[in-house]
Amino acid sequence: MKKTVIAIVGPTAVGKTKLSIEIAKRFNGEIISGDSMQVYRGLDIGTAKISEDEMQGTPHYMIDIKDPDEDFSAADFQYYVQSYIDEVSSHNKVPVIVGGSGLYIQAALYNYNFSKQRRNDVITKRLENEMENDGVMPLYNRLKEIDPKEAAKIHPNNHRRVIRALEIYEMTGLTKTEYQQEQKLESPYNLILIGLEMDRKMLYDRINHRIDAMIANGLVDEVNRLYNQGFIDCPSMKAIGYKEFVPYIKEEQSLERSIELLKRNSRRYAKRQYTWFKNKMDIRWYRITPDTIDERYQMILNDLAGILKNR
Structure with missing residues (x-):
């Protein structure tokens, strides 16, 4: 029988992390990060890496498995995710993948041939x-x-x-x-794909507030530390959340401009994520607002219960 895998996808800051914890607790799950940058140690604040408190005791995989100067391709991502799916399933748990790295998630779940x-x-x-x-x-x-x-x-x-x-x-x-077009999109898994979407203005407001919180929590110090450790030219430092602050550290750009660029790049990335997922994968979409998020989460949990019961 195919292993059941639940995946939660959507743009940045839409609320995927909180939902993944609720699903894991309700359906005996363990979580695999679907974010291609959270694999790097030390890239914590800028990647919105989940904290120990937020995990609520739920095991997480694909976090902090690489140093910032190590390459990490879609093929590597596929290998690790599929290995962790096997490991989680061997615990008689349900693998729950959560993240926004669309091509990487698709490559893993649909078994791209590399x-x-x-x-x-x-x-x-x-x-x-x-x-x-x-x-x-x-x-x-x-x-x-x-x-x-x-x-x-x-x-x-x-x-x-x-x-x-x-x-x-x-x-x-x-x-x-x-x-990539020749790839057959047939999954070796019994997939349940959940997508979260939000009104664009609301989502952009959430992104802006999240970035303000990142700055308050020490994002600039994090980038400066990585810079001083010699990781400046590594692929990991080209990620949104890090590349915007390198000119500031070099005294080539103001902090205000760096923050402005980070907000702009994050909003543009969210738009690309949403478009990609809409066009590339067969996903059950749920529209949420900050006021209805708990209600929508409950709807998703109830829908999942029905889907899992019938499979």
């Missing part, structure tokens, strides 16, 4: 040498010609992803976009 995308050291080294000699822009422009959809997702400064996308094309003859 086997054709193994590294080719010869191609990688050649592309890296090209970048060292001519800079990244010629490679990025080549990617824009070959795979404009993938290029639009990647900032030119993300050298690793630019090279990786070109490497896939040279190895397989397929662009990364074409490769």
Whole structure:
């Protein structure tokens, strides 16, 4: 029989963490983080990492398993999540995945085949040498010609992803976009996908308030500590919540401007998350407001009880 997996998805700050605890307590669950940045140790405030008190004794996985200078790909995420699903299920518990990293969650739950995308050291080294000699822009422009959809997702400064996308094309003859489109979206799990959505203005207000709280709780000190530890050029530090404050630490930008950019980037990210989940996965959506959140949570719990009873 397929293992039952509950997944809670949606944009940042919509209320997924609190709901995941309620579901885990009600249905004998253990929680697997579906956030690709919460895997990094030391990136706590900026990733809205759950606290020990918030966990309420519920076991959590996929948190603090990597150092900030370690790479972590969608294939790595898939491997760890599927391993943790097996582990949680072996405890006779229900795996509850919660997070907003859409492609990563989809790759894990729908068993993307990454086997054709193994590294080719010869191609990688050649592309890296090209970048060292001519800079990244010629490679990025080549990617824009070959795979404009993938290029639009990647900032030119993300050298690793630019090279990786070109490497896939040279190895397989397929662009990364074409490769992903060939994937069969068939899950090895008995999936129950719950999505939370909120009026945009309300959500943006929540995002702004959350960021104000992050600043009050020491986000700038957290970024400064990571900077001083030498993690400035690591992929993890390119995440929203961290990259905005590097110019401030370098005295190239005001704190006010950094906070303003973080709020703007977080709002834009929430919009992209919502659009992605709406278009890519078959999700049961629940619209909530700050005033009706407890009522909606109860509705979700009741709906889940009925779904699980019939499976």
